[in-house]
Amino acid sequence: MNGEVKETKDALVSAMEPFHYGIFEGIRAYVEGDILGEGDLNIFRWQPHVDRLRRSAVVCGLGVPYTDEELLEGTREIIRLNGYRRTTYIMPRIWPKAEAVRRRGLSDDWHVVIPVWEMPTRLEEEAFTRERRYMISSWRRLAPDALPTQAKAWANYANSGLAGREAARLGFDDAIFLDSRGFVSEATGACLMTVRNGRVITPPVTASILESVTRDAFLQFIPEDLGIPVEVKDITRVELYASDEAFACGTGGEVTPITSVDDIRFGDEYPGPITDEIAKHFMKVLAGNVEERRGWLTPV
Numbered sequence: 372m373n374g375e376v377k378e379t380k381d382a383l384v385s386a387m388e389p390f391h392y393g394i395f396e397g398i399r400a401y402v403e404g405d406i407l408g409e410g411d412l413n414i415f416r417w418q419p420h421v422d423r424l425r426r427s428a429v430v431c432g433l434g435v436p437y438t439d440e441e442l443l444e445g446t447r448e449i450i451r452l453n454g455y456r457r458t459t460y461i462m463p464r465i466w467p468k469a470e471a472v473r474r475r476g477l478s479d480d481w482h483v484v485i486p487v488w489e490m491p492t493r494l495e496e497e498a499f500t501r502e503r504r505y506m507i508s509s510w511r512r513l514a515p516d517a518l519p520t521q522a523k524a525w526a527n528y529a530n531s532g533l534a535g536r537e538a539a540r541l542g543f544d545d546a547i548f549l550d551s552r553g554f555v556s557e558a559t560g561a562c563l564m565t566v567r568n569g570r571v572i573t574p575p576v577t578a579s580i581l582e583s584v585t586r587d588a589f590l591q592f593i594p595e596d597l598g599i600p601v602e603v604k605d606i607t608r609v610e611l612y613a614s615d616e617a618f619a620c621g622t623g624g625e626v627t628p629i630t631s632v633d634d635i636r637f638g639d640e641y642p643g644p645i646t647d648e649i650a651k652h653f654m655k656v657l658a659g660n661v662e663e664r665r666g667w668l669t670p671v
């Protein structure tokens with residue numbers, strides 16, 4: 372926290388902090404060789420996450436007062452001090468210090484905190500095969516001229532929170548947003564991919580999605596490693612219903628197969644065969660077992 376190692380209980384800030392004005396990242400580190408096991412950790416796609424943090428900072432008028440190397444060394448140090456040897460989540464957060472509130476957020480004094488904790492991968496059998504019912508939210512995904520949808524800004528997550536709570540209240544597992552134009556956007560904390568006639572289809576960045584690091588990896592490895600064609604295009608609500616398979620992808624959600632949307636079921640198999648193939652390959656990539664993708668891993 373601000374350059375010091377602190378125990379969580381001592382990482383305190385003032386209640387006057389402008390909590391609506393922060394940015395953050397969500398990054399995972401996985402166990403080398405077998406992501407379900409225990410051992411040395413590699414951070415998945417460290418640099419694209421740090422690059423996005425810097426872009427989010429620029430858009431929101433914040434700064435990242437450390438070099439990439441300092442951020443990496445700090446993260447490594449916390450993981451080592453905690454002795455973590457299982458899947459770990461890393462959440463760098465930046466926001467202006469309290470006095471900036473009086474200056475309408477204008478500040479060159481920021482909190483930079485990197486909380487790190489062990490968080491099990493969901494890519495294990497039981498969690499992966501559990502059926503998941505999604506719904507189309509009655510809340511639209513925030514418009515790109517209302518908030519910086521492509522940036523990872525805390526404020527955007529009020530939108531996700533509303534949709535997530537609506538879904539929970541109605542007994543669904545999660546929600547999918549339509550964007551302000553009425554096209555399919557993304558889930559509350561993950562991007563969406565559908566499968567139709569053997570092609571993977573995902574909405575474009577202009578559909579108000581977060582520019583997801585996982586989605587970017589999938590757009591590369593699905594065609595290149597698995598030979599499955601991928602298309603980035605707008606998806607209508609009806610096209611989504613008519614998909615053979617659908618899954619959410621992101622750092623936290625990894626690959627989350629979706630059973631149905633608005634209780635319209637996808638295909639006969641769950642998870643669908645292409646979703647399953649992608650998830651299994653992704654597990655190999657994360658474990659460092661795909662030689663050509665080892666460049667995506669940064670050892671702790």
Ligand code: PMP
Pocket residue numbers: 397531557558559560561562580581582583584585586620621622623
């Ligand atoms: N969309 C939203 C709203 C998210 O919160 C996340 C998780 N960061 C994603 C998509 C997936 O992004 P990433 O693959 O970079 O984790």
